[in-house]
Amino acid sequence: MEKNEDNLQALRHSASHIMAQAVKELYPDVKLAIGPAIADGFYYDFDKKEPFTPEDLEKISQKMKEIVKQNLKFEHYEKPRDEAIKYFQEKGEKYKVELINDLPDANMSFYKQGDFVDLCKGPHVGFSGSLKHYKLLSIAGAYWRGDEKRESLQRIYGTIFFTKEELDKHLALLEEAKARDHRKLGKELDLFSVHEETGPGLIFWHPKGALIRKIIEDFWKDEHLKNDYQLLNSPHIGLLDLWKTSGHWNFYRENMYSPMDVDGQDYMIKPMNCPFHIMVYKTHLHSYRELPIRYAELGTVYRYERSGVLHGLMRVRGFTQDDAHIFCRLDQLEAEIVSVIKFVLFVLQTFGFKEYEVYVSTRPEKYAGELEHWEKATDALKKALEQVGLAYQIDPGEGVFYGPKIDIKIKDCLNRSWQCSTIQVDFNLPEAFKVEYVNEESKTVQPVMIHRALMGSLERFFGVLIEHYKGAFPVWISPVQAKILNITDSQEEYARKVLAELKNIGIRAELDARNEKLGLKIREAQLQKIPYMLVIGDKEKENGTVALRRRNSQEQKIMALAEFISLAQEEIKNKL
């Protein structure tokens, strides 16, 4: 059999059936839900009273082995729907009956291997004998049809490949992902923490993390000023009425915290920055000549997230968006979106992210504003993407309540994607807040608003950055760029001079002057993933040199201090 992608899907789908067969043989009372192939494996959902244990997984895996050995044929056949319903009703498979009831076809497609029969449109591999290189990975809860009001099922995840090598490679990838986990590295590199005492989903940036954040923020602000944005700062709370006007109270309440009483008035902690930027805009009457007006802010927002979804820096309850709101004329919309897309790509590429997945999300069921506006805005987003030459997919119904959006997911070095950047068109807020400008004919007109975030949130972006680089940040971002390691006390004075000189020209350097052996100092600097280690012994002291060792090689290079400085400056300038 050929080993192309489609066949891999068939292989995985078949593995899911074999797993279901094994489960049915071991636990006959289990009811079957669904079991598809997914991106890197397969799963099957079961309705079983007692929870599956890790030991069960082992048993199921063994049973699967037996089934594979029997080399059963996957047989395809069809049954008329009433017969199919009757068949599953008799077997007590209520989920299958429900599935059939929702299918339009007159005949139902079945697959059978050995005594195991499943409703399934296929395709499958020919024989169970091909299912050799699999592994069951985890047990998880899942709702029937993804609906939390319905039955809670147990899902078993697994993965399978055609060859042992591919399976091993995939398992190694999972290990590698564990080693890169930003929560683990965040602790090891002392970057951030969360505390039970302060509440989940609230991030504490430690000195090294906060320093990285400052570097990111400085870069961000400088680039925004270069790109004709103006920087704002707005408060963290505001009157509830504002959020009623904006529509958030109607459409976004489940993500907002409860109001707090201040002098008898209800205040909200902000989940978004947009209404505040509108306040600034509205302090003046604006001419069409001024547009587009671009307000940018690193705005910290708080949103209620269900406890089960919180995850390190990736999903939190308080975060800082690298937000901006652009007020422009309708005829400027497309060009403005184009320049935002270009800006996004520039920023992402600077941080080393070169691959993306782009989505255009269209109108959701709960929405504000007029249909005609939605269409215009969606159209502008698509056209802008086409103009920049970015391929995109449509995400139907996934837009925000006030307008359609472009989401750019970045792919990290393990090919995992993370949603960070977002560009959203909004006709609703200008209407709600009566945002205006004066046109050529001296008439007041409503501008269009674009909400956009390039990195999304500093927290998530930081998390992705940590995992992408495995904590070994490029020199320009590294909190400590150079560690000076003297061998004995007698070079300490020279080492201090080196330190002062590096600091003086803006290189972030530290001196490890402890009375320890060089091996230990190297080891610790290495574990902290510091890009430059500068060893200083008697020879270096006498000659005014440093012995450079980089974190990514064992090789040492002796050079004049001035030479190291220009080398480092060059790499920092080029954001390597």
Next chain:
RNA sequence: GCCACCGUAACUCAGUUGGUAGAGUAGCUGAUUUGUAAUCAGCCUGUCGGGGGUUCAAAUCCCUCCGGUGGCUCCA
């Protein structure tokens, strides 16, 4: 929020069928002045996540709350 699992020293983890806790690292003290990934010795460290219960006795069993993990759902 829901399902499952987990929560022992600052960190990583041991702790047999219930008999009130241990190892490495870190920290502190001292010795050592060391040339590219761990020098040696000594010392210190805990309401075993919180509360309640069962028991003569609970880190271990039960209940409950909090927090974490993997998913579901949702999202920057």
